[in-house]
Amino acid sequence: MKIRLLPLALLPAAAFAQAPATIETKLAALEAATKAAQSAGDNAWMLTSSALVLMMTAPGLALFYGGLVRKKNVLATMMQSFIMMGLITVLWAFVGYSLAFGEGNPFFGDLRYLFLNGVGAEPNGDYAGTIPHQTFMVYQLMFAIITPALITGAFAERMKFSAMLLFMTLWALLVYFPMAHMVWGKGGFLNAYLGGKVPSFDFAGGTVVHITSGVSALVCALYLGKRVGYPGEAIKPHSLVLSFIGAALLWVGWFGFNAGSALGASSLATSAFVATHFAAATAALGWVIAEWMKSGKPSVLGGISGAVAGLVAITPASGFVQPMPAMFIGFAAGVVCYLMCTAVKGMFGYDDSLDAFGVHGAGGTLGAILTGVFATNAVNSALKDAAGNPAPLGLVDGNGGQILNQAIGAGIAWVLAIVGTLVILKVCDLLIGLRVERDHEIQGLDLSMHGEEGYILES
Amino acid sequence: MKKIEAVIQPFKLEDVKEALKAIGIDGMTITEVRGHGRQKGHKEVYRGQEYNVDLLPKVKLELVIPSTRSDEVVKAITAAARTGKIGDGKIFIYEVGDAVRIRNDDRGDAAL
Numbered sequence: 001m002k003i004r005l006l007p008l009a010l011l012p013a014a015a016f017a018q019a020p021a022t023i024e025t026k027l028a029a030l031e032a033a034t035k036a037a038q039s040a041g042d043n044a045w046m047l048t049s050s051a052l053v054l055m056m057t058a059p060g061l062a063l064f065y066g067g068l069v070r071k072k073n074v075l076a077t078m079m080q081s082f083i084m085m086g087l088i089t090v091l092w093a094f095v096g097y098s099l100a101f102g103e104g105n106p107f108f109g110d111l112r113y114l115f116l117n118g119v120g121a122e123p124n125g126d127y128a129g130t131i132p133h134q135t136f137m138v139y140q141l142m143f144a145i146i147t148p149a150l151i152t153g154a155f156a157e158r159m160k161f162s163a164m165l166l167f168m169t170l171w172a173l174l175v176y177f178p179m180a181h182m183v184w185g186k187g188g189f190l191n192a193y194l195g196g197k198v199p200s201f202d203f204a205g206g207t208v209v210h211i212t213s214g215v216s217a218l219v220c221a222l223y224l225g226k227r228v229g230y231p232g233e234a235i236k237p238h239s240l241v242l243s244f245i246g247a248a249l250l251w252v253g254w255f256g257f258n259a260g261s262a263l264g265a266s267s268l269a270t271s272a273f274v275a276t277h278f279a280a281a282t283a284a285l286g287w288v289i290a291e292w293m294k295s296g297k298p299s300v301l302g303g304i305s306g307a308v309a310g311l312v313a314i315t316p317a318s319g320f321v322q323p324m325p326a327m328f329i330g331f332a333a334g335v336v337c338y339l340m341c342t343a344v345k346g347m348f349g350y351d352d353s354l355d356a357f358g359v360h361g362a363g364g365t366l367g368a369i370l371t372g373v374f375a376t377n378a379v380n381s382a383l384k385d386a387a388g389n390p391a392p393l394g395l396v397d398g399n400g401g402q403i404l405n406q407a408i409g410a411g412i413a414w415v416l417a418i419v420g421t422l423v424i425l426k427v428c429d430l431l432i433g434l435r436v437e438r439d440h441e442i443q444g445l446d447l448s449m450h451g452e453e454g455y456i457l458e459s
Numbered sequence: 460m461k462k463i464e465a466v467i468q469p470f471k472l473e474d475v476k477e478a479l480k481a482i483g484i485d486g487m488t489i490t491e492v493r494g495h496g497r498q499k500g501h502k503e504v505y506r507g508q509e510y511n512v513d514l515l516p517k518v519k520l521e522l523v524i525p526s527t528r529s530d531e532v533v534k535a536i537t538a539a540a541r542t543g544k545i546g547d548g549k550i551f552i553y554e555v556g557d558a559v560r561i562r563n564d565d566r567g568d569a570a571l
């Protein structure tokens with residue numbers, strides 16, 4: 001309390017002491033104090049959000065995925081998420097941030113922020129004018145970490161650790177950084193706010209994070225082929241308790257992901273927070289109800305998978321839609337993703353081991369399109385028309401054409417993910433080989449890749 | 460001497476232990492096992508993928524007793540472990556050649 005009052009109380013006094021106070025100097029001092037107060041508030045929320053989003057990768061996703069595999073692969077699966085916190089962080093500092101957020105061409109950034117050169121305390125007005133540029137940088141890093149970690153669900157229990165590291169390095173460089181630039185970077189092709197050719201709305205990464213990772217996951221699952229013994233009796237989740245804890249952490253972390261994407265502690269952040277929560281709630285119900293009707297029992301795995309599907313689908317829409325549409329988007333995602341992970345996967349027979357595509361690819365695409373339907377300037381008035389009034393956003397504002405723009409954005413993400421992932425997989429396959437040996441796969445990756453076991457209960 | 464090997468429902472373990480204690484049987488070894496006889500397993504569903512689990516969790520009790528007490532012990536176990544439904548388990552009875560108490564080299568019934 002004291003600290004907050006000090007600048008307001010002292011600054012005018014200081015001005016008195018130096019020179020006869022004019023109304024101008026008083027106003028200037030007041031303005032500076034107000035700005036500092038807003039910056040402090042916004043920065044506090046954005047640092048908190050950054051930490052929340054990191055928590056989504058580990059322990060959130062690591063536990064969610066770790067529980068879904070067999071116990072001989074629990075450590076290897078958690079490691080695939082965790083190591084992204086190291087690998088992508090280094091890449092991000094060296095070139096990643098610059099390639100994503102440097103003002104380059106519409107498709108990728110330039111090298112102005114190489115080695116984080118020039119990324120300091122001074123805010124970057126193009127992206128977030130009230131928080132240190134470094135806060136914006138580290139917040140965006142957390143997204144770059146979780147996105148490749150999501151893909152690991154598709155090739156769980158069968159990919160070499162070394163091949164995975166090379167794959168993820170190339171994938172971040174060729175797929176994620178360009179896609180992030182297109183949607184969020186200044187001058188990006190799809191950036192609705194900073195001069196994009198095809199203005200597309202993606203508040204927190206439905207396209208950038210979930211479509212790219214989900215679609216790439218499908219390509220990985222198809223390219224690597226099925227696990228030994230799939231589909232078979234012995235392949236089932238070893239601990240839904242771990243998955244449950246992971247999913248619950250994801251739900252909480254997602255508030256940082258979506259409400260943090262307001263880039264400040266504003267009412268827009270509140271709106272995104274509310275939409276996020278309401279969508280997760282109805283999605284959990286949607287999946288459980290669909291499952292209950294179809295297979296007779298409401299499963300726990302269904303409940304938590306539904307919540308994650310809803311969180312995925314609301315991600316692009318979260319800063320643009322009212323609570324009721326958010327609930328609709330969530331419910332739709334729960335039902336659609338349930339069908340994708342059961343009926344559709346069963347029909348085609350691919351082994352997307354932990355349903356990275358069924359949840360993130362399908363949920364992300366659904367969310368991107370529905371954002372075009374429900375986005376409204378009653379929630380987000382940042383986009384102005386020629387006269388300076390809030391521009392109509394989605395179909396509910398009378399701008400039905402936005403649905404097409406959303407589809408183009410999603411389509412670009414699909415194509416980039418498919419082509420990029422195929423090329424990278426081919427390169428990794430030639431250089432290292434993607435799959436572990438059959439014997440190693442049967443033994444489990446914990447022992448064969450890492451020389452450890454997750455559970456040594458007799459010791 | 461006889462060895463009694465009983466495979467029972469896990470949730471009946473406490474009842475069986477009580478019944479054996481009541482007739483003065485103190486020693487036993489138990490193992491958590493999985494198996495099935497005529498009982499078929501159950502169905503589990505994970506994200507729409509169905510699994511038929513036919514090897515079900517059971518508890519195996521092993522105890523070695525003087526031959527004279529065999530019938531009494533079997534009766535106590537069957538009475539305590541029975542639900543009357545399929546899956547209650549089985550009891551196998553073996554002849555035992557000898558027994559040795561490691562602590563002091565006692566032999567035969569004295570070692571039990």
